[in-house]
Amino acid sequence: MRIEKEVIYIFLATLFLMVAIPWSVGQLSKDIFFEWPFFFEVAIGGLLAGVMYSLVALGFVLIFKASGVFNFAQGAMVLFSALTLVGLNERGLPMWLAIIVTLAVMLLLAIVIERVVLRSLVNQEHIILFMATIGITYFLDGFGQTLWGSEVKILDLGIPNSPGLYFDGRILINDFDLVAALIAGILVISLALFFQYTRIGRALRAVADDHQAALSVGIPLKHIWVIVWAVAGIVALVAGIMWGSKLGVQFSLALIALKALPVLILGGFTSVPGAIVGGLIIGAGEKLAEVFVAPLIGGGIEDWFAYMLALAFLVFRPQGLFGEKIIERV
Amino acid sequence: MLYREAGEFKSTYRADQAILTIRQDRWFMWALLVVAFLVIPLVSSEYWLGTIMLPFLILALAALGLNVLTGYAGQLSLGTGGFMATGAFAAYKLATAFPELHILVVILMSGGITAGVGLLFGIPSLRIKGFYLAVATLASQFFLIWMFNKFGWFTNYSSSGVISAPPMSLFGDNFVTGPYATPEAKYLFTLTLVVLFALMTKNLVRSNIGREWMAVRDMDIAAEIIGIKMLPTKLKAFGYSSFLCGIAGALWAFVYTGSVEPLAFDVNRSFQILFMIIIGGLGSIMGAFLGAAFIVLLPIFLSNAPHWFGLNIAVDMISHIEFMVFGALIIFFLIVEPHGLARLWQLLKEKLRLWPFPY
Numbered sequence: 001m002r003i004e005k006e007v008i009y010i011f012l013a014t015l016f017l018m019v020a021i022p023w024s025v026g027q028l029s030k031d032i033f034f035e036w037p038f039f040f041e042v043a044i045g046g047l048l049a050g051v052m053y054s055l056v057a058l059g060f061v062l063i064f065k066a067s068g069v070f071n072f073a074q075g076a077m078v079l080f081s082a083l084t085l086v087g088l089n090e091r092g093l094p095m096w097l098a099i100i101v102t103l104a105v106m107l108l109l110a111i112v113i114e115r116v117v118l119r120s121l122v123n124q125e126h127i128i129l130f131m132a133t134i135g136i137t138y139f140l141d142g143f144g145q146t147l148w149g150s151e152v153k154i155l156d157l158g159i160p161n162s163p164g165l166y167f168d169g170r171i172l173i174n175d176f177d178l179v180a181a182l183i184a185g186i187l188v189i190s191l192a193l194f195f196q197y198t199r200i201g202r203a204l205r206a207v208a209d210d211h212q213a214a215l216s217v218g219i220p221l222k223h224i225w226v227i228v229w230a231v232a233g234i235v236a237l238v239a240g241i242m243w244g245s246k247l248g249v250q251f252s253l254a255l256i257a258l259k260a261l262p263v264l265i266l267g268g269f270t271s272v273p274g275a276i277v278g279g280l281i282i283g284a285g286e287k288l289a290e291v292f293v294a295p296l297i298g299g300g301i302e303d304w305f306a307y308m309l310a311l312a313f314l315v316f317r318p319q320g321l322f323g324e325k326i327i328e329r330v
Numbered sequence: 331m332l333y334r335e336a337g338e339f340k341s342t343y344r345a346d347q348a349i350l351t352i353r354q355d356r357w358f359m360w361a362l363l364v365v366a367f368l369v370i371p372l373v374s375s376e377y378w379l380g381t382i383m384l385p386f387l388i389l390a391l392a393a394l395g396l397n398v399l400t401g402y403a404g405q406l407s408l409g410t411g412g413f414m415a416t417g418a419f420a421a422y423k424l425a426t427a428f429p430e431l432h433i434l435v436v437i438l439m440s441g442g443i444t445a446g447v448g449l450l451f452g453i454p455s456l457r458i459k460g461f462y463l464a465v466a467t468l469a470s471q472f473f474l475i476w477m478f479n480k481f482g483w484f485t486n487y488s489s490s491g492v493i494s495a496p497p498m499s500l501f502g503d504n505f506v507t508g509p510y511a512t513p514e515a516k517y518l519f520t521l522t523l524v525v526l527f528a529l530m531t532k533n534l535v536r537s538n539i540g541r542e543w544m545a546v547r548d549m550d551i552a553a554e555i556i557g558i559k560m561l562p563t564k565l566k567a568f569g570y571s572s573f574l575c576g577i578a579g580a581l582w583a584f585v586y587t588g589s590v591e592p593l594a595f596d597v598n599r600s601f602q603i604l605f606m607i608i609i610g611g612l613g614s615i616m617g618a619f620l621g622a623a624f625i626v627l628l629p630i631f632l633s634n635a636p637h638w639f640g641l642n643i644a645v646d647m648i649s650h651i652e653f654m655v656f657g658a659l660i661i662f663f664l665i666v667e668p669h670g671l672a673r674l675w676q677l678l679k680e681k682l683r684l685w686p687f688p689y
Contacts (some may be wrong), residue, residue, distance in 0.1 A: 030448050043334040064599070126460070127406065131608045135660030150646055158458045222433025258468075258597065266464045298480045309468030311454060314466055318457045329551075 001206070006116075009251070009322055010313070022292035034291055041172055042291050043284050048177035048286025050283020051184045052246075055239040056260035057267065057275040058188070059232040062267045063209040066228035067118070068126065072133040076140035077233055081106055082240030086155050087148035095157070102330060106233030114226045130260060141254055155244040180242045187238055188276060195272075200227060208270075234286045243310060262310035268323025282306045333682045339631040342472025342662025349532060358642075366521055371514045379513040382630065384586045387517075388578050390622035392617065394531055395574030400604070401613035402535055403567035405455050409467035412474035415595035416486055417444045417576025418583035422590045425496050426486055431507060433498040436579045439522070447474070447568040452568025456561060471597055478541045478592045485590075493591075495584040507584045514597050516585050523579050523581065529573060532615050534570070536554045543567050544613075611672025620671040628656065 019039075026034020056074060063071040088098040088257055090183050115133050195201040206214040207224050215221055243253055265281045267274025285304050294301045333354045350356045369634045370383065396410050420440035424431060431439075440575020451470040458466050474533055477486045483491050503509040506519040542563045545553035554560055583590040602625060610621020632652045667674050 054662070117661055117665075121668065122523060124664075124668050127608065128664055130607070131660055132462070132664050134605070135657045136666065138653050138657030138660065140657070142650045142655075142657060146647065146650040150650065261465045261468065265462050269461065300476065300480065303476050304469060307472055308468070311469045312464045313460060314458050315454060318459065318462065320462070327561035 006317065010316055010321065011071045011277075014285075016040065017028050018048055018285060018288055022288050025292050025296065027273040029296060032295055034292065039288075039292075042287050044173055045177065045285030046284035047280050048174070048181045048283070049180040049287065050263075050279040050281070051177075051276075052239070052242060052281055053204075053256075053259055053263045054279025055184050055187070055235065055242060056256055057263040057279055058191070059235040059239065059271065060201065060260060060264050061267075061269065061272055062228055062232045064193075065272075066204055067207075068211075069118070069129045069133060070126065070269070071232065072130060072235060072257065073140060074232065074260070075254045076137040076144075077106070077109075078235035078243065078256065079249075079251065079254040080109075080140045080144040080240075081233065081237040082155065082244040082253055082292075083144040083148045083153075084248045085237070085241065086153045089155075090153070093251040102237055103234060106237060107230045110226050110229035110233055111227055113224060118225055119222065136253070137317060141251070145251065152248045152250040153244075155241065155249050157241065157245055177245065183238065183242065187235065188272070191235075191272070194231075204228060228317045259306065263307040265320055266310040268320030270319070270324050271322035274322035275319060278297070283310050333679070333685075336672065349536075355610075365458065366525075366652045367518065371517055379517045381515070382626065383517055384513075385582075386522045386622055386626045388581045388586055389603065389626060390432065390619045391524050391527060391581070391607065391611065392578035392603050393618035393622050394528060395571045395578060396603050396612075397607045397614070397618045398469075398531060398535070398543070398574065398599070399567050399571035401611075401617070402540060403543040403564065404550075404566060405550060405564060406460065406464040407467040408464050408597070408600045409451060409470040411475075411597060411599035412471040413444050413448055413572040413575035413596040414579030414582060414599065415478055415592055416472055416572075417441060417449050417579030418590050418595065421479050421548050421584055422443060422493060422495065422578065423486075423586035425498065425584075429496070433500060433584075437496070437577055437584070439576040439582040444579070445573040446573075448568045449601070452565050452572075454565050455568065468597065468600075471600055475592045486601060494589045507588065511585075511590075520581055520585055523577070526574050527577070528615055528619075531574070535615070539563075539566060547613075563576060563664055564636050604658065605670025609660065609669075609670055611670025614672035615668070616675060617670050617672035620675065624671065626660065632656065 013229065014223075018299065022034065026032050056078060059074040059077070060071055063069055063074070081102055085098050085102045088093055088101055093101065113136060117136065118129075119131055123133055150154060158323060195205060203214070203219045203224055204227065206217070206219055207221065214224075239256075240249075240253065243256055263275060263278040265278075267276070267278025286302060286309070288303055289305050289309075290299075292307075312319065317323075333352065335352055337352060338351070340351075343353075350359055371379065374383065387458055392410060392414055395413075395465055398406060399405050399407050399458050417440045421436050424436045424439055425433075447470075451467065455463055482488075495507050497510055497618070499505045500515075500519060503510075504515055506515050536544070542553070542558050543566075545556070546560070546563050546567075550560065553563075568616040579595060582594065587594065606620060606621035606625045608621070609624050629652060632655055633648060636648060652659025663671075
């Protein structure tokens, strides 16, 4: 992949600001505690949380690339897969079997969505398809909770969740976040390998590049859509497991889709590396701002800070950091 | 056969430029207005007027506002809730700071203030398009709600964060807000405003401003080439849209719920209003009303339906099934008619034109 100069400049500027703003605020204000180890602790915690955002954003990107659909239902898919997994596990299935069954359910879901929704809405405008995915969101939220109930469930995979690792004796990092980042990393690498080296992966990339051309060389678009929704379902399951074991499996899981949106526009809708880098920037930026800037203006800025950050990026690069340049013709 | 243009000759420019050129359409519209202004307040119960018709009208006004921005000017926005909140809080601050101001002045001024805020958040739309813009407008949604929650000045330092709207009268004893207001008065007041704004919007989108918006929506580069200035056109759309949303927010807080709380205008409200215009029909005044009716009435219907069939289901189960049915219906309607209920209405009229003959 070729990285444009502009992206590198923006990236360096961001890094500089991320360090400079907390530092200067820390120097100027008496209320804010600033020390380098503490700064790095916050930054690393933010980066690791960012990986979790990337995980959700990844599902969006996969579907958007392959079918041009902005899949709002990704959050609902995260919730649905986590609910199914926990529900099956509660019914007595061992965890490994429950995971396999859930994967099968997500595949089935992809097939149903393609049959019922996408096939009937072929060639419609983007906003109509977007709306249809909102319909899917409602359906899945309702369906999952009708099946498995709406009380908060605990998902325990035996991942240690304690402040465990110390660097330098002073920087504290949560074990769980580290494991989550590791799993996300493995997922991304295996996805990259799948896209790069398998027949299906090649077909997926072809479809993402150009629908018409892909059709004309004989790639069956409908199968591709099923596959890509199934892959997004798998990504949703992984995100559901990670977020579910962190927060408990409950309705609010569906809302993390809202957290993934700024990641998405920052990185660019069409770029897998964009989702990763975007997640890291948003995660670190958010945590740093929350700790070092928010006390000055009253706190609780986590809700909108990510969006403002993404908005600031968009003013410089309207297509996101790694998004395809929008070329318009009359 | 009965419903058609043939045989209606227009002899003046006025007649040619009328909104409804077919006689039956005019009759229908007058009949609708008579029903809305006279029949409904006379026959409806307090419950219907206060908890169904009022939110329907107010949300229809907000949907109208969003439809101007999204349906006519093509700028996808998810900040509607934030703008409604701005209207509500602006109205509250005005009404408490200047108690002698008339309610109409308060509501119109709060619309104006919201328009200003909308202009501010519309500026990025010059560079950002499509879904990127939609997500960017979410920034305004979250930021505005956070701001109203965070700074006590907006709530006059009330401790609970929920504040009640002061009672205000239209003239004399005719209260339209507060505990003394009758549902009929509230309903008629809201209805009048909504009808007036709908008429104004209809005329606006038929004017050159509206045509500029549509040109920008259909292809902004082409619009720029034929001499439409992007910045003023997009900002006009943002300004007017948020003006309407602000008024809807002020009405919601003052007339409908009687209390100003940021929670009523969260991101779900924004989505709800976006549903309305997509289900109702993008780029159609009628669509905003049809969509609002669909989205407001459907959940009420769904939560009551099991009782009619004598089924007894637990409350949380009902709410989950409601979600499911709601989602399924949205998908169903999109598959049947992606261009919304307004398009179905149009098709019906075209069929009616030929009826009872096949050709």
